[in-house]
Amino acid sequence: MDEAFLRVRNLTVHYKTDDGTVQALNQVSLEVREGETLGLVGETGAGKTTLARSIMRLIPSPPGKIVEGSVFLENRDLLRLNELEMLKVRGKSVSMIFQDPMTSLNPILTVGDQIEEVISVHNPQLSKDQLKNKAREMLELVGISSDRINEYPHQFSGGMKQRVIIAISLACNPKLLIADEPTTALDVTIQAQILEMIGKLKEQTNAAMLLITHDLGVVAQNCDRVAVIYAGEIVETGTIQQIFKNPQHPYTIGLLESIPSLAKKVKRLNPIAGMMPDPTDLPVGCKFNPRCKLSVESCFQRIPPLKDLGNGHAVRCFLRDKD
């Protein structure tokens, strides 16, 4: 098996708010191997975006604080780099696609300028013409005619803007692409176009990707492996086959059963009871215990360990821990 390329170990992030300390991430560990796409699935407030921002070291501080853990990209711990070294990492080795294409472009610069900017930051030796050519190349790569290089973001539709953002994030051939809900704000037909394109480009550049989403369908169609996150903890990881065909954690099972299926005929959905716990007041033991139908006594006492079921399938649940 390939060497892990991004290794997040025991990452714990807290936010200090007036209501108390929010434990956004608790001992999160995950790995992304070279060229692979890892899907990170979870609901609002599960800590998906915090994880992405922690890797990029973009946690606003205060109120955020990385309490412990490490983020190794190849052999460097990003959390130990100084700000200047980190600047060289962002956009070059790791780049990020944000959720809202409407607000992540600067409205007063042309799209060409914005692509050139990121290239020139990391390649100061390039001449103006070289920059321009490279920017044109990037636009064509994401399926936008290079004639539009001098247009402003407002002249593009939502899907086109997201393409521009992808062009910017791929401009420096990053080794890791973090996509935070890249298609949530888009219509389904546009989402299909964008995901198809990301998939193709990823193959061409052989970049690894961390795809953050709440949509299990997007994961099933686009990822190699999945990590399911709930209330700041990874509750299950595995290949998409393992997770979708043989889910082990009650939360993963519940999520899969909540989705209205296009293929099967159902009279009634079978949702998970209850709500996400208050992040300032998480339950003791397993974070999922208030909503779990199968919980036993030990679930309320200790946090279950992430148990390896073999072949890279791991689950954080006492029920699977017995044998």
Add this chain to the structure above:
Amino acid sequence: MSETTKVRSLGGETWRRFKKNRLALIGMVFLLIMILTALITIAIDITTHNSFYNNHVIKQNLRLRLKGPSREHIFGLDEFGRDILLRMIWGIRYSLFMGTIAIAMSAVIGGVLGALSGYHGKITDNFIMRFMDILLAIPSMLLATAIVAALGTSLVNLLIAIAISYIPTFARTVRASVLTIKDQEFIEAARALGAGDGRIIFKYIIPNSLAPLIVQATLGVAGAILSIAGLSFLGLGIQPPTPEWGSMLSNARTYIRQGWHITVIPGLGIMLNILALNVMGDGLRDALDPHLKN
């Protein structure tokens, strides 16, 4: 969320955020002390039938005129030998209360005009806002001067003059917030329930546009105090021997070479009050702004 959900009112939340701003809190405490002091002086006047006022506050003692600060008169005596501390204390009501009343008047009138023009739009909006533009085109001090000059110098006229000159600011503030609120879904929801215009304006739009109005009003009072002092300074406001800070300052300037204290004290008084109002206004704005939540 569990059983421990903390139920907090909107007012409570605002106060919690306001408290965190030390400077705003100091400003508020300062103003509360001023208001309390002013209320005590009013109570003294009523119980003593103005005899304390007549015998101490406006009583002249020409032998001691312009005497500097001393143990008996910590702020010294003015050009007619009156105790400046007492006059300052008795003057609070004119600055603070009149400023507040004037702003309250213009906030209500301006608020209603702004709400009407924002809610109805089109011709109503055009008519009201163009009228406001005309008022805005005249410098507010000049406008107030003209009104007082036309109506004659009296306390009430001064109030009216200041109130009118502040109406456009409030109308604009309220109009802007009504325009953003009126397109929100909860207004449409109310309309779908069958709510009429009146109910929508009073139960939905006004409560939600109050926050910017309150902030504007707090800052407005500071401006009004300055206007009252300014008009009194010009001789168009409150007349001697009433101890209004602006007129005290105005009368004192002739004697600035003989006794510095008689100009500095009222000047400082005006400045501190306005500073307190401004920092409190800023604090309120931060506390009431929903964008800054958490």
Add this chain to the structure above:
Amino acid sequence: MTDKKTLIKVERLKKYFDTPSGNLHAVDDVSFSIKKGETLGVVGESGCGKSTLGRTILRLHEPTDGNVWFDGLDLGQVGKTEMKNLRRKMQIIFQDPFASLNPRMTVGQTIAESLLIQKLYKPRDKKNLEKRISDLMEMVGIAPRLINSYPHELDGGRRQRVGIARVIALNPQFIVCDEPVSALDVSIQAQVLNLMQDLQEKFGFTYLFITHDLSVVKHLSTDILVMYLGKMVEKAPADSLFENPLHPYTQALLSAIPVPDPDFQVKRVLLEGELISPINPKPGCRFAQRCPMADEACRREEIPLVEIKPKHFVACLKLAKI
């Protein structure tokens, strides 16, 4: 035909908006009817006019042309006070559970508003009013202790339940559901969908269910209407539409939905290009620009809605000719 009565009948409904860049055809010539207790799912992407359609039926927008009948009553002929009374019978649940609740009103006050506006209770009749409010809260699954909470203290799922309670408080017959679950998380989404289904069974509501997510309406709807840039492109009973989508746009829409099954191989009908805006639309099929099958005729002629199979209507020249 059936014993069920038609509750809502919409005929050639049009709603145009004047915008600075031209005349926007938000809803263009839409006709359908819904029987009592049934659900019509309206599906389309952003800007296809589905929300405008819902609001125009409820007279939150004045229609440019066309008629809406509610229980045999022509809403175009109804006066202002009569309309206010009718609002009791036809209601709307909004998409954004945060924006659709007044931030300065508690849960209790919000639900009370419905009852007070429609004069179902007197403000002085506190006891009965409060009883009704807590009954309603229980019915939609909000703990009665939250009666004095403000919207910002609730999560999205609970907020949407308040939005539902406020609507069912009036015992309406017809409810427009404008993307009621698209702002919610999957697990909460399923809870709210079940709640809406239960309420429909219990009270016999008739729904117009607007959504961009075909999978959401599948098991809820009796019939489904697909819209594209203000026009109806396909209308069919739900099963028929999913088993055999006919219009190229419906096919693309269905194939674009990511299926949560790694072994599921879709033959994706990937569309070229993006939605154009329905401002001053050209004649012909509005989908022609992105359609893999379009030819000259599609860009020239008006496309009629044709019943290709029983109850299955499609607006496509290519199919009509077959």
